[in-house]
Amino acid sequence: MKSLITGASGTAGSLTLQHLTERGLNAVGAGRAAAKDKFWVELDYARPGTFRKALHGVTHLFLVVPSGHKEPEQFQRFLDAALSFHVEHITFLSGRTTGDVKGRALNTVEEQVRHCGLPYTILRPGWFMQNFAADSLAIDIQAEGKIYLPAGAAKTAFVDVRDIAEVVEQTFLEKKHQGKTYELVSQEALDHYEVAALFSRTLRRPVEYIDLSPSDFLALMLGRGASEEGMASYIYLYDLVKTGKEARLSSDLARLLGREPGRFEGFIKDYLEVWKD
Ligand SMILES: NC(=O)c1ccc[n+]([C@@H]2O[C@H](COP(=O)([O-])OP(=O)(O)OC[C@H]3O[C@@H](n4cnc5c(N)ncnc54)[C@H](OP(=O)(O)O)[C@@H]3O)[C@@H](O)[C@H]2O)c1
Missing domain, CATH: 3.40.50.720 (NAD(P)-binding Rossmann-like Domain)
Structure with missing residues (x-):
């Protein structure tokens, strides 16, 4: 193999x-x-x-x-x-x-x-928890204690990418996954105010979610050198998130792993170094 x-x-x-x-x-x-x-x-x-x-x-x-x-x-x-x-x-x-x-x-x-x-x-x-440990999201949390996103108050069932990796291994080793489509999400749907509260509690310093309008988000990211096309695509995705599409839970991941998938708080604890002062 x-x-x-x-x-x-x-x-x-x-x-x-x-x-x-x-x-x-x-x-x-x-x-x-x-x-x-x-x-x-x-x-x-x-x-x-x-x-x-x-x-x-x-x-x-x-x-x-x-x-x-x-x-x-x-x-x-x-x-x-x-x-x-x-x-x-x-x-x-x-x-x-x-x-x-x-x-x-x-x-x-x-x-x-x-x-x-x-x-x-x-x-x-679903959306990766690890997005918060990379690029501008990670820097904003680390340097300013802020999460700037155009996500409204919609809930999202995030996923820890390490759980996806475990499922990839299973699909490579077991034929029973052939022809299947799986939805991989954790078993909690959080809005970004709740995500910020989890960061505040776990990092023991304030982290605030700033719900930006699409145009304010675009202006912020263009000012940081992002491409207009890339950010338009990002805003489109958040418009879909705001419809509530990402709030739906699924039992696929828990069933495949045979345990509860990683929770957001556990992810923050495992990646503490990223946002260290
Ligand atoms: N992020 C999320 O929350 C999320 C949620 C659900 C689904 N997804 C989907 O999951 C996928 C992976 O996301 P990610 O965040 O892991 O991606 P990513 O960090 O953007 O990585 C993309 C990878 O593609 C490679 N790549 C770029 N252009 C390439 C080319 N022409 N030929 C070959 N490789 C190329 C890049 O490598 P090099 O630049 O080194 O070539 C990089 O390794 C995407 O399709 C995304 O839409 C993401």
Whole structure:
């Protein structure tokens, strides 16, 4: 068995690669960076010339679409290559917010995976807890004690990405997950005021959620150098969150793990170093 973990420099891919490696599985990470050792291979969906080396000997593929990706036809080429290289199983990381929205990249790739001719499992995770440990969200919490988002008061069932990694392992090792689509969320739905309260209590200093209007959020992020297209896509996602779509709980993850999925407070305790004064 040889697993290829795409998006391995990103949040989900890196934690999945780490988990599989710790579990003693033969796993190789992939991304656009050149290979430095035998645990990494160069893969660029926009450059089919990189597919052959990346897929050589691979039996199990964890497929990650880069956030905000706009060219799903690139994945059709990659899936065709996976078929010709006799990959045995694909686990695709979709998402709850847009996995079922026609015309969005995650939905298009879900359909491509379902029809690619290979056994597959589709994972639809909720919003990652680890988003708060990266980029501007982490910096704002650490430096200012603020969470700036256009999320309104909508509740969200977040997921600890480490739990997703455990499920990826199961889908690679057990055939019973073939053809299944799972919703992966924790068993608590929190609004961002509640998230801020959890941070305040756990970090023992005030953390406040600032509910920004979409235009104020856009202005803040453009001022920080973010791209207008990227932020428009982000605001669209939060508009969907505000419909309450992400508040729904699911028992899939607890059933698969055989335990309660990670809670937000546990995530904060495990990542304390990120927001240290
Ligand atoms: N964040 C959330 O809350 C959330 C929730 C549900 C679903 N999702 C979905 O989960 C997926 C992964 O999210 P994430 O936050 O882990 O992603 P991410 O951190 O944005 O990572 C994206 C990865 O894609 C790689 N990449 C970018 N362009 C590439 C290309 N042309 N060819 C090959 N690799 C490329 C990047 O690696 P290099 O730049 O090193 O090449 C990076 O490793 C996304 O599809 C996202 O929509 C996210």
